[in-house]
Amino acid sequence: MRPSGRALDAMRPISIETGVTAHAEGSCLIRCGGTHVLCTASVEERVPPFLKNTGLGWVTAEYGMLPRATHTRMRREAAQGKQSGRTQEIQRLIGRSLRAGIDRVALGERQITVDCDVIQADGGTRCASITGGWVALKLAIQKLMKAGDVLSDPIVDHVAAVSCGVYAGQPVLDLDYAEDSEAGTDGNFVMTGGGRMIELQASAEGATFSRADFDALMALAEKGVGELVAAQTAAVS
Numbered sequence: 001m002r003p004s005g006r007a008l009d010a011m012r013p014i015s016i017e018t019g020v021t022a023h024a025e026g027s028c029l030i031r032c033g034g035t036h037v038l039c040t041a042s043v044e045e046r047v048p049p050f051l052k053n054t055g056l057g058w059v060t061a062e063y064g065m066l067p068r069a070t071h072t073r074m075r076r077e078a079a080q081g082k083q084s085g086r087t088q089e090i091q092r093l094i095g096r097s098l099r100a101g102i103d104r105v106a107l108g109e110r111q112i113t114v115d116c117d118v119i120q121a122d123g124g125t126r127c128a129s130i131t132g133g134w135v136a137l138k139l140a141i142q143k144l145m146k147a148g149d150v151l152s153d154p155i156v157d158h159v160a161a162v163s164c165g166v167y168a169g170q171p172v173l174d175l176d177y178a179e180d181s182e183a184g185t186d187g188n189f190v191m192t193g194g195g196r197m198i199e200l201q202a203s204a205e206g207a208t209f210s211r212a213d214f215d216a217l218m219a220l221a222e223k224g225v226g227e228l229v230a231a232q233t234a235a236v237s
Contacts, residue, residue, distance in 0.1 A: 002167065002172060002179065003176070003178040003179060004033075004176060004178075008170055008171065008172050008173065008220075009172075009173050009220055009223060010173065010174075011032075011162075011173060011174045011224055011227050011228075012032050012033030012034075012035075012174050012176065013031070013032075013033060014030075014031070014032055014227065014228065014231045015030070015031045015231075016028050016029070016030050016031075016132060016135055016231055016232065016234075016235035017029045017030075017031075017235075018135065018139060018235050018236070019139075020038065021038075021040055024040035024041060024042055024136070024140070025041055025042060025043045025112075025139070025140035025143050025144070026040065026041035026135070026136040026137060026138065026139030026140030026141075026142075026143065027039065027040045027041070027136055027139070028132050028135045028136050028139070028235060029119075029132075030128050030131060030132030030135070032124055032127070032128045032131075032174070033122055033123075033174075033176055034120060034121075034122030034123075034176065034177075035118070035120065035121055035122045035123060035124050035125055035128050035176075036118070036119045036120040036128075037116055037117065037118050037119065037125060037128045037129050037132050038115075038116075038117045038119055039114060039115070039116050039117075039129065039132035039133045039135065039136040040114070040115045040136055041112050041113070041114050041115075041133075041136035041137045041139065041140035042112065042113045042115070042140075043110060043111075043112050043140055043143075043144065044110060044111045044112075044113070045109075045110050046109070046110065046111060047109050047110065047111050048111065051109070052109075053109075054109070055105060055108070055109060056104040056105060056107075056109065057102070057104045057105075057106075057107030057108050057109060057110050057111065057112070057154070058099075058104070058107075058110075058111045058112075059095065059098045059099045059102055059104075059107075059111070059112050059113075059114065059137065060095045060111065060112075060113050060114070061091050061092075061094035061095040061098060061113070061114045061115070061116060061129075061133060062091050062113065062114075062115050062116070063087055063090045063091040063094060063115075063116045063117075063118075063126070063129055064077065064087065064116075064117055064118065065087075065117075065118040065121060065125070066117060066118060066119055069118045069119060069120055069121040070121050090125075090126045090129070091116075093126060093130070093190075093199065093201075094114065094116060094126065094129050094130050094133055095114075096198075096199065097130045097133075097159050097161065097190045097198050097199060098114060098130070098133055098134060098137055098159055100159060100190075100192070100198045101134065101155055101156055101157050101158065101159040101192060101198075102137075102154050102155060102156065103154040103155075103156050104154070105154075106150065106151075106152050106153070106154035107141075107150065107154040108149075108150060110144075112137060112140055112141075114133040114136055114137055116129035116132065116133055121177070122176050122177045123163065123175050123176040123177040123178075123179070123180040124162070124163045124174065124175060124176070124180070126161065126188060127161035127162050127163050127188055127190075130159060130160065130161040130190060131159075131160045131161055131162075131228050131231075131232065134158060134159045134160065134232060135232050135235050135236055137155070138155055138232075138236045139236060141153065141154060141155055142236070157192040157193050157194055157196075158192060158193030158229045158232055158233075159190065159191075159192060159193075159198065160190075160191065160193070160225045160228035160229050160232060161188060161189060161190040161191070161225070161228075162174055162188075162189055162221055162224035162225055162228060163175045163180070163186070163187065163188050163189075164187050164189060164217040164218075164220045164221050164224070165179065165180065165183035165184075165185050165186045165187055165205075165217070166183060166184045166185035166207075166209055166213055166217070167179045167182065167183045167184070168182075169184070171213060171216040171217050171220055172220070173220040173221070173223065173224050174224055182206075183205055183206070184204070184205060184206040184207040184209070185202065185203070185204055185205060185206075185207070185209040185213065185217070186202070186203060186205050187200065187201060187202030187203070187217055187221075188200070188201040188202075189201075189217075189218070189221035189224075189225065191221065191222070191225045193225075193229045193232075195222060195225075202214065202217070
């Protein structure tokens with residue numbers, strides 16, 4: 001029995017509310033159960049120096065957790081004077097993942113920065129950030145296309161992510177914090193809407209896992225990403 005009472009292959013309730021901020025070119029609030037992330041996409045008509053005059057665009061990301069996103073207050077990283085290693089690792093993952101779904105030639109020499117701010121955390125914040133970040137990115141590009149600044153859609157596919165793990169000896173889909181903190185195996189699966197792999201992160205937290213375990217987690221991830229892509233499609237259509 002999962003702490004939430006969900007079936008082994010059941011996702012938490014998913015909702016994606018778009019247009020939640022007035023100024024960003026694209027924005028959404030994604031809720032995956034108790035994990036809520038505000039995602040905004042900001043367009044700049046410039047690229048980093050290493051891409052100047054290449055004709056290529058760039059998508060990057062920043063990630064952060066608000067002080068009371070968790071059970072106890074965390075100090076703001078700005079107050080500490082530096083980002084944690086976890087924050088840097090997650091925002092690089094978000095950027096890599098979103099770039100995998102973009103034709104950077106079609107985007108042109110402009111940069112889109114996707115900011116993912118965790119309002120409330122209950123496990124899977126990086127996965128929710130990737131999934132919601134794609135929606136914000138898509139909305140920003142729709143605005144560029146409507147203005148005629150981009151002629152062909154540079155988004156080549158959906159990008160979504162879900163966590164899977166082995167909890168109490170059973171492969172389960174979409175871990176919440178209660179499961180994540182006790183899981184023997186924990187994994188994050190980033191995939192395209194077409195089912196192609198972008199990045200897989202799986203580790204033995206409390207016990208090693210078998211190839212059969214991994215295959216079961218992969219099957220769960222494919223199911224979960226399919227549901228997330230459906231939610232993305234509904235949000236941006």
